Amino acid sequence: MVTDVVGYSRLMAADEDKTLAALNTHRQIVFDPSVTRNNGRIVKLMGDGALVEFLSVVDAVRCARDIQIGMTAKEGEAGIVLRIGINLGDVILQNDDIFGDGVNIASRLEQLSKPGGICVSSVVQENVGGRLNIAFQDGGAVSVKNIDRPLKVFHWHPEDTPRASEFFVERADPAPRDAEHAIAVLPLDNMSGDPEQEYFSDGISEDIITDLSKVSGLTVIARNSSFAYKGKSVDLRIIGRDLRVTHVLEGSVRRVGNRVRINAQLIDATTGSHIWADRFDRELTDIFAVQDEVTLEIVNALKIKLSPAERANINDTGTSNIDAHEDYMRMRGFLFFPGMNAEGWKQAVLYGERAISKDPNYADPYGMLALMHLLDYHNHWSGRTSQEAMQEADKLAAHAVEIDPDGLWSNHAYAVVARWQGKLELASKTLEKAMSKSADYSLGWFTKGELELALGRLPEAIDAIERAIRLEPSFRHQYLQFLAMAHFLKGNFETAALLLRERVLLVKDTDIGRAWLASALGHLGEIEQARTVWTEMMEINPTFAIRTRLARLTLADPSHEMMMLQGLSKAGLLEDA
Template structure:
């Protein structure tokens, strides 16, 4: 394994293999990085896309951009690339800072530093935020969800209002949701500018939010905003509708809302991303083994309630790439990163691992394990427990037992299971890959007929066949195989994470929504960090019409697996749409269209949202793009697949398209 460079404080990830995932992150095939940086980002007049100076015209206000030249959503290349994304931005400053400094400079600075250390920074950390920069009396913070940003602002202001404040430190806070440009450690753009203007409009000790923030949030946090009407502000070319909140006007904040029944409670604490361990065996065929150990460690760490663990998809997005681990921490929103390597030779295996503090790149813990292959399960347990110990996270007896439970003692069966699991996570899965995965799964359960997780994973493979028809068998036959396997999995491991998550996914498509939710409750009692579990829950809740719950759980899925936000964003937008929050839905759907160039369903829902908003010309342009992608698209057929419990929800989608004259009335 190649370790950190220089003084040992930076944690540079030094890999020799090319960036296999670069095209998925929007990297230009003709390598225009220098031109991107020289030109610099400029915001389009329509306020919905970024372009590169005057060299490239915007796809929405002029001619079509070359997709390779669009600013990528996520850089993955440290400070060598510019990237954009949709973020919630919190801007804060101190009221009367110049006066306070003039009266007592040293006392004011001391009080400010204490406030940042004891109140501001802990609130940001608890709510999954990232402090972008501190500017004298001000601060700029980025969040992946509106609810996190608003909750953070409320906690800060309520804490300040409830304590002695002899130095007179009083904050104004503005919160906005919008596009931002990321370059190096900084963010800028229209989304940031609006947040800064909102902060200036806030009452001392309160917060001011944009319309899209208020609409997106709804009543999920129990906050009542006062409508401030339309306001014109400096350097923003449109009037802003603003909303105000102040702790003096609010009833006491409710305690944390209860999560899904059975879901494990979690105190705010450390968060970690486990990067794929380097395969140092010199044999590419052993890649599955190093990946499998990484995935097992992720699974084990997710059983610890004092840790938030980023999903495998997001961690593995860094596979084979040279990147500063501090940047990984910022991009994934984690406090720590685990990296290492695996070398396998015959029946011997060497695992090296080091835990890095993502805030400064320093080493927290490192070790090397030289063992016989038969001890691999014990080594994985040791790595997990050493990480827990290094972070001083408490571990309950039940959590310790869950970590020790690997589901099998058969090394060969587990290797087959790891090979099968590798195919499940492979984005380019096809019929040939599916057949190989099924063969590995069947061999795993033949080697260990009591291996519950292998049955559950194999059941998911047949669910994929139900959707993709890779075996050539009728859909009903594929679903029956999936059902039989997952029930056997539950018999063998009624509390297994994989068994219950597999059953939830299968039951959802069988129309057994309540049973699916019960299975998710059981899985989350052991691991609350399964992003796809939160996504499945949100998807089911949309069908049931529980839209506020769906939004909360889909936002949690995005926090745990930010690299999959392009998939989760569609359903998050749908939940907002069905609540009637068309402006918020349109914002998320534009992000979806930007991230997934060929999405037909994203464009269809966006066209409907624009129809409701009266933006008819753009709705028609988006609808035409959708028809070019999929000329046979049938919106009514797509709505039927969602099995929406409330018929009016499907009608709402059709009404937006009718308003734009894109479809005829039924």
């Protein structure tokens, strides 16, 4: 988002002191609070203008709307009127600054904006879709300096009278929003002097993440993204900026015999100052109570009020058997390991079965084992048939739900197994039970998005996958595929192409990403580019069969599969679509 003050030079010439005072007041009262409220980061201030980046297009447009509406009431007294331009596109990050075509286009859009209004690119208008109550007016295609193609632009102004049109969106914004506080729990350092205890310190970190994610007044970054900083010496303020969090938890774990010491400190990610710190020395048998205590101390330090249900969820560990929980932690570490293979899978299953043997009524290992056997269904690591692996996954997931009907992992496992059995509605209902236990469960949000996509509920799919990316930015490269497919099936071909280009850039060997990109380009009439992408895809996987891959998605609406095939047909890549 690029902003600029209308007639700034004239205002300064007339009364410099008054203009500067009005600009500062505007930033303090309207601009800065709107940016913060909508997950933005002010990249730089440029005299009378600003460059701001956001987590999503919806955040950017909502922020711009809030600013312009907020300024309407103050225009007469302050004399400050803004033009705002918004674009979605690639940027180059250098230190704290951003560059590139994405920024250049936003700057040109700002110049095209009406005073007090907003001008957006077509990909922004397309991406926002029905998620904000904004009526964009078609501004046509415009040629601008230093951009080698005409820009299709759309305008909005507070004085515009909303009216029904193809650009008018009536659906209220249902997308999940960040809570006031957002936190990243860094992996606690293993101070035991034994590398074999790494699983233990990692497991405690992950348990704290899981407990915090059950608090509705807190946004919690998922394990894989916060664990990306493991073993690295990084300024916590940089981590806060990268993960868009207000606070960071760091610390260490020392285990000696049957004694455990946990040091933890909560840091303000903006200033780097300590909010809270404490040390816990306990017997190993008290480890569950210690984890709960750490979680509650963080909640208290942030002045978040827990509901009775949230407090009960935090205290619910699922077992009192420390040995069973340790084996479960070992298995869980394998599930989230990015290089999972057949050997790792066998070790994980062994730990899961050991956990169950030590506590047959511990539901979480059954749910996790179900997911492990589902991985075997896809990857054939055990040598069994897909049908045998699915039967085992189904049996374990059903037993997990029988033990803990309301559990997070038991219901999530059951939902994922049902999804791959083609029972989409059952999977959706079961997943809702899992997510009711955790407000910020990133894998749950992704699974929800995947299910909504298959069911054809595309706006809901987009909201859910964007939330998953917010909570787990390190998995963005994987989630982009499904986010792009949801936009594609909604007819947002320009947005889909933009996201798929990023996916191809981040995952060099993706065949399915290139297939969907080729189809999106076919719909956009970019035939030569579509054929180039398709050629690259066939070089990566000469046996690629698009209809087989589409069948695995189990799309409920037959027209959605046809839409994908038609794009390839338009590009001359498929004859019989």
